[in-house]
Amino acid sequence: MLAPFTPFTPAVPLAVTVDTPRWNWRRSWRRTGLPWLYVSPVAILVATGVLYPLVYVLFLATVDYSPYLGKAAVDVGMRNYLRVLDDPGFWSALWASIIWVLGSVVPQFMLGLAMALVLNEKFRGRGFVRTVILAPWAVSGVVTGFIWLWLFDGTIGVINDLLLRATVIDEPVAWGINSLTTWLMVFVANAWRGAPFFAIVILAALQSIDASLYEAADVDGATRWQKFRFVTLPLILNAIVISTLLRALWTFNFIDLLWMMTRGGPAGTTTTLPIYIFDVIYQRGEFGYGAALSVVLCAMLIVFSAAYWQLNRLTRTKS
């Protein structure tokens, strides 16, 4: 049975003084208004430079807009997105993009890692080598494309000439007419340009590793490979994840080098999504459909980034 309810009666009556808060507008302005004032230039810039175009592209993706035909935009709802799914050009360009990203990023990373490991060692002239090795990263995609295109030229190219002199080949190879050799050509060119980026990032991470960790590993009798596997790799993993993710995203959107070297050929083999979108928008003049393709591309990249990041987190948690 429950005890009867006895209300609490304080021995001493509570003296409650209610201090009516005075509205301090100055404090309030400092706490809430001023920070907004400070961030407002950036907020306005972001809104006009990023949000507005983004919203505009989302809007464009829902209309049929062909300005070159002088026609006004007509609302088509989700039809542009449905057209993407039915478009064989989109799927073949997506496949080409995947090949392009994988074939570019993997060798670039391997080469960059090797370069960083070598540059982390002490040797005479290291400063000079570090500077020189980073030079290709400073060259623009268009110039890189031109350089490698001429080196690989099937009629007057230096690479063919060297291979002929070394009797590796009997007659000049037409690198750009075969799918496999064309991919090889662009991967080599992109690796030349992109590997220094990995080298810079990984080298920075390598230099932040405490030397005492290696000393401890030496005391434990670790081999070179074990030191790399259990000391170096875990400590540079973050840098690797970020750099590969960034490079993959850049490569996916990278058009200059590929456009300069192949123009999407042979027979459309290297027509990646950005090249395809460029053609749809600026050459066919289908701005609405092109916007839908861009939104799909953007969504895919966001999903890829999130998945990659999540995968990395899971792997780290497990280990």
Place this chain on the structure above:
Amino acid sequence: MASNQLTDRRRVLRGLAVAATLPTILARPAWSQANPVKISFGWPFANGTQGIEELAKRFSEEKRTIQVEVQVIPQAQVLPRLTTAFTGGQAPDCLGMSDAWLAQFAGGGWLSDLEDLISASGIEKELVPASMQLARLYKGRAYYAGFVVEPYAVYYNKKHYAEAGISQAPRDVDEFRNTAIKLTNRARNRYGYYAMGGSGWQFQQWSTWMVNHGGLGVANTMYDAQGKCVLASAKHIEGLEKWVALYQVDKVSPPASATGTFQDQTNAFNAGQIGTVMGWGQYLSTLANGIGEENLGTALPPMGPAGQFFFYGGNGFAINKNTAHREACWEFIRFMLRADNNARWNQTGGAIPTARQAWSADWLKAPKYVAPMEMINRANALINNPRYLPGYGSFQTQFAPEQIQRTLLGRQTAAEHAKAVANALDELRAKAG
């Protein structure tokens, strides 16, 4: 002494006062001279920038009421840059315009219709008819005034020809094939022809063979009276097969040419590896510099069973529809198209001026200009190619190269190729309405 010093000081002060007021007195009153009109001129071509800047400078000096500012637009980025500029209301007041983009920009409603200015100025009589025909390629209205007209001619290396014992350029397709075979020596990395399959006016090469076998449609277009593209007929396919055979069977063209661009073709020709190429008129100086003026020969494209047909193109000056200074822009255009100015600009590039008065100049009497000028004058053989359709840009730079690469590399037959091309051109026409 003191009074002398005072007088000197007064004189100095008086002198200073006069010196200060003199420029104001001498200068014309502000109201007597209107502020000069400032116009911007967009130059979207890789070549000829210096010549245009020089003309703009001279015009601004001569015509003090109009000042021209030249804005150089990289040719590779013309479409995105100008489209963005026009849609955003930031495009130049007037600009250089290629026939390749004319339909796109005129179709977008961004270019001013120049018919009134052309008829009032009487400039039509001064310009080559072929150029005016190009100016009116979009819906029959003039959207530019041409400053250069270029035929798509045959260029050959006279030295190669002499070494192979060939005395003249081929006149028909059979002669063309035999000549190319004679010129080819694969062991020496020498080829008779460059069957270009990459981007950059490859369509003009293979479609020449198609039309010289199957002929053209109504008004020298590629469409028949029913509006259907004529390129898929048996005769047209036969022409294409013969052209493809030069690469696949006779092997008179370098293997790499299947994806080679216009630039690759130029490089190979200038390196002395190719006997014969086809290209535009502005090519002349580049090729003459490459192999030597004395070695460069020009000729008409070969004749087929259906006759001889030529492609021609050109660039002109257009005016932004939304400019506030239409008259000033036209005045600048008239200045640039004056026979002396037009001739001077074209001479540096080795191109053919549109001003007819300039055609009597001595430099245009050089042998290398004979064939190109004959082509421009034979209006009945000029192909009215479908660049007047908005969307042709994509056909020319993406669709057509992909198709010809498939065909050259044996991934599709000439018949499949012709059908795909005809369908694409039909679609373009249908879209244009």
